[in-house]
Amino acid sequence: MDQVKIKRRYPVHGVFVVYTFVVVLVAVGAFNANNNLLYWLFGLALGLLLVSGVVSGTMMMALRVRREVIQPGVAGEVLRVRYTVKNTSRFMPVMGVSIIEMVDTSARPGTHRCVLDAPVRAEVLHVPARSSVVVEAVVRPRGRGLLAFGGYGAATTFPFGIIKKTLWHEAPTSVIIQPASMEIDADAVRGRAGRSSGGQAGRVVGREGHEHVGLRDYAPGDPAKIVAWKASARLGRGELRVKQGATGTARKLWVRLRLEDGDSAEVVERAIGQAAGFLRAGVRQSMRVGLSISTGWGRGLDAPPGGQAGRSAALVNELALLPVRGDVGGQAVRIPGEQGGHRQGGLLSRLGSADVIIDIDAKGWRVVGDVVRVPEVPAGRAGA
Amino acid sequence: MSGTDVVSRWRLRVCLTLTALLSALGYAVAAEKPGMMLLALVVSALSLVLVRRQLGGGGRLVPRWVLNLMVLAAMVHLVLRFVLVLDDDAAITRLADFLTLVTLVKMLDRRRINDEMQLLGLACFVTIGALLTGQSLALGLALLLMMPMAITSAVLLQVHAGRDRAVGQAAAAGDARALPALNQAWEVGRTDRRAVVVALGCTLGACVLGGVVFAVAPRNLTQQLVAGALGQTAQSAGKQVGFSESIRLGESGLISQSSEVVLDATIKDQAGSRVAELSGPLYLRGSVLTTYDPKRGEWSAPAHDLSDPAFRPIEGLGGVRTGEASAGRVSRVVEITVRNPRAGSTSPMFAPYRAVQFRGPLSAGGPAGVRFMPGTGLAFADWRGGRMSYSVLAVSDYREAVPVPWPEQDASVFPPAVRELALRLAGEAGVPVESLGIEGEPGEVRRLASAISNHLRQEFGYTLEQVAPPAGVDPLEYFLTTIRGGHCEYFASAMTAMLQSLGVPARVITGYAAAEFNDISGHLVVRQSDAHAWVEVRLEPGRWETFDPTPPAQLQSARRASRSPWARARQAWEAIEFSWLDNVVAYESGIKLDMLANVQSRGEGLVRFQQRVDRAQQEIRRWLPDSVALGAAVVVFVLLVLIALGFVALRWGVRWLVRALVWFMGAVGARSPGWLGRLLTNWTRRGDGARVTTSTRFYADLLAELRRAGLEKPAWTPPLRHASKAVSASDATAGGAAADASMLYYQARFGGRELSAQEQAQGAGLVAQVRARLGGRGKKG
Structure with missing residues (x-):
C-alpha cells in the first residue's frame, strides 16, 4: 500500500450542533425543575454522545482505505473510482462510511479542467470484522479536461448521525477525461474530398486503399501488421519482408482543428469532440493519425501522423487538456516561433505527409482533397 | 427495489413507526389524553398499511395537499388554543400536542430516507414533551420500550441512508452495473442484523452511562427559575380531586369514588424498619377548618398569607422541629410522595398529626418555599412543579412547642338544634357544662367528645348521597334532625359544631385517612377515595386529640382491599x-x-x-440568589444561540446568514403593503445576490432596465425564471432577450469563467433589445 498521509478530522456538522443545543436545553430543564426523568434523558443523551464517539472512533481506527488506480475516462461516460476498504478489527464491523474524493478545482495554467456536477462518493455499507470489500464511486463527467483529486476522506456519522469523523487521506492524483466523439461521419476518414458535416458526398482523395502489390525488405518504422511472416520465414535468413501496398504503408489521417477567438464555448467543445471522434475513427481503421491545433488565443499543437503505440490516445489527451478562453493560461502560453494568433507556418509545411486531412472549425468539419505527399518529418509536438 | 431490499426497508419503517407510536403513546399517557392515544394507534396502523403498499411499488402515501391541510389544521388549532384560551392546559402541553399531531401527520408522509430521519427527530421531541408533561410509570414503560427502538432506528437509518445515496448516485450516473454490486455489498439481512446488534450494544452502553449521570447529577442546585416552561408540568395543576381545603354542606349529588392514587407513604419505626400494618387508618392532615359560615353552610380555614410572620419558614434540608416530643415515646417516620401536587400555588404537605419534624429535601420548591403554621400543625409548600417528597417524624404524645391561643368562636352561628343535642349528650355522659369551655377540664372534654363521636357513629348512617336541605334550613340542622345520614364531612362538621357551641375548641380536619397497604411493596397507598374529614379537639393548650365520628364500619368497607385477581x-x-x-x-x-x-x-x-x-x-x-441564577440561565441561553449562529456562519459563511436575512425581509417586504413593503423591498434590492463583475456588467444594466420598466426582479427569484415568466408575460421579445442575457450571466456566474468580449457585446446587445422593448413603458411609468 502506498504511503498515504492520513489525518483525523472531527468536523462539526449541523446535527451535532442541534443535538448539543437540545441536550443543553434538557439539562437546563432538568436542573430548573429537578425533574428526574429529564435528568434521566440528559444522562441518556450524554451516554449516546459518548457511545457514539467510542463506536465511531473504534470503527475508524480499524479502517484502512486504499484508492485503486483510476483509469482515464471519457466525457459523458461513467468514470469509476475504486477503493479497497479493509476492516482490521476483530469484532467491530465497519458500517455507514462514505468515501468522498476532494476534487481539486484550483486552476492549473494551460490545462482545461473537468468540472463534475456530482460529488465523487462511494458508500461503504458494511465491512464485517477482519475482511475487506471493494467499493466504487461512479460519476459521469459531462466535459473533457483534467480531473484532479486532492485526496479522499472516509467519513462516518455512524451510529447515530451525531458525531462526524473523517479519515483524510492526502493522496493527490489526476485523471484525464477525454472528449466524447460527436457529430462525425466515420467514413470521412477514408478521404472523400468534399464530404463535410453538411452531408455532401465527395470524391476519394489521396491513394485508394491498401492494395497488396508485392514484398519489400523491412525498414525500421514499418508497423508489425504489414510484416509478411510466412514469406520472411520461407527466406529463413533472419530477415523480414513486409507487404508493399499501393500506399506503401498505413494511410495517414491528419485532423486540423482551427478555433477562432470569437467561437463560443459550445462551438469549441463541439469541434474538439469532432476532432477526437475523427482521431478515434482513424485508429479504428488502422490509420496513422496526426493532429494540429491552432487557436485564436495562441494555443496550438502540431503533431504529424505517426505510428507509435498510444499515439492516438496521447493526441486525444491533448484535445482533452486544450485550454480555452477563461481557463487560466488559456491565453498566456505561446508557441515558440509564433507571433500570436493562428499558428500556420509549421503546419502547412507538413500537410503533404497525410493521406486524408480533415479540417474542423466553427462551421463544422470537411475533408480536404488534393493532398500532395511530401517527405515526412519526425512526429512530435512542436513548440508547446 | 429488490425483494430483499423491500424486506430490509420494511423492517426499518416498522421500527420507526413503533418508535413514533411509542413516543405519541407516552405523551398521551403523560397528558392523560385517551383520544390522542387512540388517534396514534389508528394512524400508526394506517401508516404501516400504506407503507407496505408503497414498498410494493406505490407512490406517495397520502396526497401532498391532504398532508398540508392536516398540518395547517394542527397549526390553526394550536394558535386558537393560545389566542382564545380554549382550555386550561399549560403552554408546554399545547406545544407538545401540536408536535404529536405533526408527528402523526409525518407518519403518513414517508417517501425518502430524509422523511424517516425527520420522523425520528419529531419522535424524540415528542418524548421530551412527554417528560415535561408527566412522570407516570406508564410513561416510563413507554420510554423504556421506545429507547432501544429509537436507537435501532437511528443506526439502521445511517446504513440505509448510505445505501440510498449510493443508489441515487448510480442512477444519476446512469450506471447499470452499480445496483447489482450494491445489492451484493448490502448483504440484506446480514447488514441489518449487524446493525441491530450494534444498536443493542449502544443502547446498553448509553443506558449504563445515562444511569451514572442520572445517579450522580447534583439536585437542588437552584430554585426553579422558569416555572412551567422547562420544568413540569401541566398535570400538576390541581388534580387533587378527593381532597378539599374547605367543606361546603348542603349540596346535592353523589360523591364519586375515584381509585386514583394521590400519594404514597412509607411508615418506618424508630429502628428504621418498615411498618406494614396499622391498628387504624393513618390520618394525613391537609387542612384545618375552624370557622362556620351558616349562610353558605361552609367551613373554612383562616386565609393563608405566607408573608405573615406567624408562618415560620423551614430552613435547611435538615428540617425543622415543630413541636416537642417526650423522650421515650413511640415515634414514626412517614415518608410521603405526593404524586401530583398543585403547581404554582401553595400546597399543603400532608402529614400525620403530632408531627414534630418535617424533613426534606423538597425537590422543586426547595426549603425556602416551605413554611410551618404554628397552631394548626400544618406545613405549606409554595410549589412550582415537580413531585413532592418529604418525610415527617411523628410521635404518639405531642404538645405544641409554643401553644397558640384559641380564637373564641361565635356559638350563635350554629342552629339551636346543634347546641340542644350537644347539651343532651353532655348530660347523658355526665359532663357538667361548667367544666367545659376554652380552659375546660381535659378529662371532661375528652369524655364529651367521645360521647358525641359515639352518638354520631351509632345513631347516624353513612351515605355518599348528598341531599340538599330545604331553603332556609341549615344543613347541619337538617343532618342532625331530619335525614340523620351523610358522608364524613357532615359527621365531622356536626361534632365540631356541637363542641364549639359549648365553647370547646374543636376543628374540622380534612385530608386523607389511609388504611390500604400494598402487600407487595409494603407501602401505604392513598387514593382519592380516601379523602376524609375528622375532628380534633383541644384538651388543653397545645394539646389536641383526634376523633373520627364517621361510622367506622362503612368507612372500613369502603377501604377494604379486594382480593380479586384484578x-x-x-x-x-x-x-x-x-x-x-x-x-x-x-x-x-x-x-x-x-x-x-x-x-x-x-x-x-x-x-x-x-x-x-x-x-x-x-x-x-x-x-446564589434567584436573580443571579436566572441571569446565568439567560446568559447560557444567549450563548447557545450565539454559538449556533456562529456555527452557521462558519459552516456556510456569513454571506449565507446575510442572504437568509435578506431573503426573509424581501419576502416580508413583497407581502407587506405600504411604506413597510417599499422600505423592505428597497433595502433588500441591494442584496439580490447578483455578483456583477466587469464582464457581466450588462446584467446589472439589465436589472436596472427591468426596474425602470416596473418589472423588478425580486431578490429571491432566479434571473432566468424572472425573465421567462414575469418579463415574458409583459413582453415576449423582451422576455426572450432577458432570458438569453440571464443565460450569459449564468455562464459567468456559475461556469466559473470570464465572458469573452464577444459574449459581453452580445449581452449588451440583448440589454439594448430589452431597453428598446420596455423603455417607453419605463418613461411612462
Whole structure:
C-alpha cells in the first residue's frame, strides 16, 4: 500500500450542533425543575454522545482505505473510482462510511479542467470484522479536461448521525477525461474530398486503399501488421519482408482543428469532440493519425501522423487538456516561433505527409482533397 | 427495489413507526389524553398499511395537499388554543400536542430516507414533551420500550441512508452495473442484523452511562427559575380531586369514588424498619377548618398569607422541629410522595398529626418555599412543579412547642338544634357544662367528645348521597334532625359544631385517612377515595386529640382491599409504580446517600464525599440568589444561540446568514403593503445576490432596465425564471432577450469563467433589445 498521509478530522456538522443545543436545553430543564426523568434523558443523551464517539472512533481506527488506480475516462461516460476498504478489527464491523474524493478545482495554467456536477462518493455499507470489500464511486463527467483529486476522506456519522469523523487521506492524483466523439461521419476518414458535416458526398482523395502489390525488405518504422511472416520465414535468413501496398504503408489521417477567438464555448467543445471522434475513427481503421491545433488565443499543437503505440490516445489527451478562453493560461502560453494568433507556418509545411486531412472549425468539419505527399518529418509536438 | 431490499426497508419503517407510536403513546399517557392515544394507534396502523403498499411499488402515501391541510389544521388549532384560551392546559402541553399531531401527520408522509430521519427527530421531541408533561410509570414503560427502538432506528437509518445515496448516485450516473454490486455489498439481512446488534450494544452502553449521570447529577442546585416552561408540568395543576381545603354542606349529588392514587407513604419505626400494618387508618392532615359560615353552610380555614410572620419558614434540608416530643415515646417516620401536587400555588404537605419534624429535601420548591403554621400543625409548600417528597417524624404524645391561643368562636352561628343535642349528650355522659369551655377540664372534654363521636357513629348512617336541605334550613340542622345520614364531612362538621357551641375548641380536619397497604411493596397507598374529614379537639393548650365520628364500619368497607385477581394485578402495578416513583421520580441525594451507605467498607468514603457535595450545594444555594441564577440561565441561553449562529456562519459563511436575512425581509417586504413593503423591498434590492463583475456588467444594466420598466426582479427569484415568466408575460421579445442575457450571466456566474468580449457585446446587445422593448413603458411609468 502506498504511503498515504492520513489525518483525523472531527468536523462539526449541523446535527451535532442541534443535538448539543437540545441536550443543553434538557439539562437546563432538568436542573430548573429537578425533574428526574429529564435528568434521566440528559444522562441518556450524554451516554449516546459518548457511545457514539467510542463506536465511531473504534470503527475508524480499524479502517484502512486504499484508492485503486483510476483509469482515464471519457466525457459523458461513467468514470469509476475504486477503493479497497479493509476492516482490521476483530469484532467491530465497519458500517455507514462514505468515501468522498476532494476534487481539486484550483486552476492549473494551460490545462482545461473537468468540472463534475456530482460529488465523487462511494458508500461503504458494511465491512464485517477482519475482511475487506471493494467499493466504487461512479460519476459521469459531462466535459473533457483534467480531473484532479486532492485526496479522499472516509467519513462516518455512524451510529447515530451525531458525531462526524473523517479519515483524510492526502493522496493527490489526476485523471484525464477525454472528449466524447460527436457529430462525425466515420467514413470521412477514408478521404472523400468534399464530404463535410453538411452531408455532401465527395470524391476519394489521396491513394485508394491498401492494395497488396508485392514484398519489400523491412525498414525500421514499418508497423508489425504489414510484416509478411510466412514469406520472411520461407527466406529463413533472419530477415523480414513486409507487404508493399499501393500506399506503401498505413494511410495517414491528419485532423486540423482551427478555433477562432470569437467561437463560443459550445462551438469549441463541439469541434474538439469532432476532432477526437475523427482521431478515434482513424485508429479504428488502422490509420496513422496526426493532429494540429491552432487557436485564436495562441494555443496550438502540431503533431504529424505517426505510428507509435498510444499515439492516438496521447493526441486525444491533448484535445482533452486544450485550454480555452477563461481557463487560466488559456491565453498566456505561446508557441515558440509564433507571433500570436493562428499558428500556420509549421503546419502547412507538413500537410503533404497525410493521406486524408480533415479540417474542423466553427462551421463544422470537411475533408480536404488534393493532398500532395511530401517527405515526412519526425512526429512530435512542436513548440508547446 | 429488490425483494430483499423491500424486506430490509420494511423492517426499518416498522421500527420507526413503533418508535413514533411509542413516543405519541407516552405523551398521551403523560397528558392523560385517551383520544390522542387512540388517534396514534389508528394512524400508526394506517401508516404501516400504506407503507407496505408503497414498498410494493406505490407512490406517495397520502396526497401532498391532504398532508398540508392536516398540518395547517394542527397549526390553526394550536394558535386558537393560545389566542382564545380554549382550555386550561399549560403552554408546554399545547406545544407538545401540536408536535404529536405533526408527528402523526409525518407518519403518513414517508417517501425518502430524509422523511424517516425527520420522523425520528419529531419522535424524540415528542418524548421530551412527554417528560415535561408527566412522570407516570406508564410513561416510563413507554420510554423504556421506545429507547432501544429509537436507537435501532437511528443506526439502521445511517446504513440505509448510505445505501440510498449510493443508489441515487448510480442512477444519476446512469450506471447499470452499480445496483447489482450494491445489492451484493448490502448483504440484506446480514447488514441489518449487524446493525441491530450494534444498536443493542449502544443502547446498553448509553443506558449504563445515562444511569451514572442520572445517579450522580447534583439536585437542588437552584430554585426553579422558569416555572412551567422547562420544568413540569401541566398535570400538576390541581388534580387533587378527593381532597378539599374547605367543606361546603348542603349540596346535592353523589360523591364519586375515584381509585386514583394521590400519594404514597412509607411508615418506618424508630429502628428504621418498615411498618406494614396499622391498628387504624393513618390520618394525613391537609387542612384545618375552624370557622362556620351558616349562610353558605361552609367551613373554612383562616386565609393563608405566607408573608405573615406567624408562618415560620423551614430552613435547611435538615428540617425543622415543630413541636416537642417526650423522650421515650413511640415515634414514626412517614415518608410521603405526593404524586401530583398543585403547581404554582401553595400546597399543603400532608402529614400525620403530632408531627414534630418535617424533613426534606423538597425537590422543586426547595426549603425556602416551605413554611410551618404554628397552631394548626400544618406545613405549606409554595410549589412550582415537580413531585413532592418529604418525610415527617411523628410521635404518639405531642404538645405544641409554643401553644397558640384559641380564637373564641361565635356559638350563635350554629342552629339551636346543634347546641340542644350537644347539651343532651353532655348530660347523658355526665359532663357538667361548667367544666367545659376554652380552659375546660381535659378529662371532661375528652369524655364529651367521645360521647358525641359515639352518638354520631351509632345513631347516624353513612351515605355518599348528598341531599340538599330545604331553603332556609341549615344543613347541619337538617343532618342532625331530619335525614340523620351523610358522608364524613357532615359527621365531622356536626361534632365540631356541637363542641364549639359549648365553647370547646374543636376543628374540622380534612385530608386523607389511609388504611390500604400494598402487600407487595409494603407501602401505604392513598387514593382519592380516601379523602376524609375528622375532628380534633383541644384538651388543653397545645394539646389536641383526634376523633373520627364517621361510622367506622362503612368507612372500613369502603377501604377494604379486594382480593380479586384484578385487584391483585392492580396492586402489583401500584407496587411497581410506587417503586418507580420512589426510586426514579423522587430520586434525590438522600436516596443516593442510602445507596452509598449500603456499599460496604468503601461506601463510607463515598458517603462522606456525597455529604460534602450536598453541603457545597447548600452553600451555592445560599450564595446564589434567584436573580443571579436566572441571569446565568439567560446568559447560557444567549450563548447557545450565539454559538449556533456562529456555527452557521462558519459552516456556510456569513454571506449565507446575510442572504437568509435578506431573503426573509424581501419576502416580508413583497407581502407587506405600504411604506413597510417599499422600505423592505428597497433595502433588500441591494442584496439580490447578483455578483456583477466587469464582464457581466450588462446584467446589472439589465436589472436596472427591468426596474425602470416596473418589472423588478425580486431578490429571491432566479434571473432566468424572472425573465421567462414575469418579463415574458409583459413582453415576449423582451422576455426572450432577458432570458438569453440571464443565460450569459449564468455562464459567468456559475461556469466559473470570464465572458469573452464577444459574449459581453452580445449581452449588451440583448440589454439594448430589452431597453428598446420596455423603455417607453419605463418613461411612462
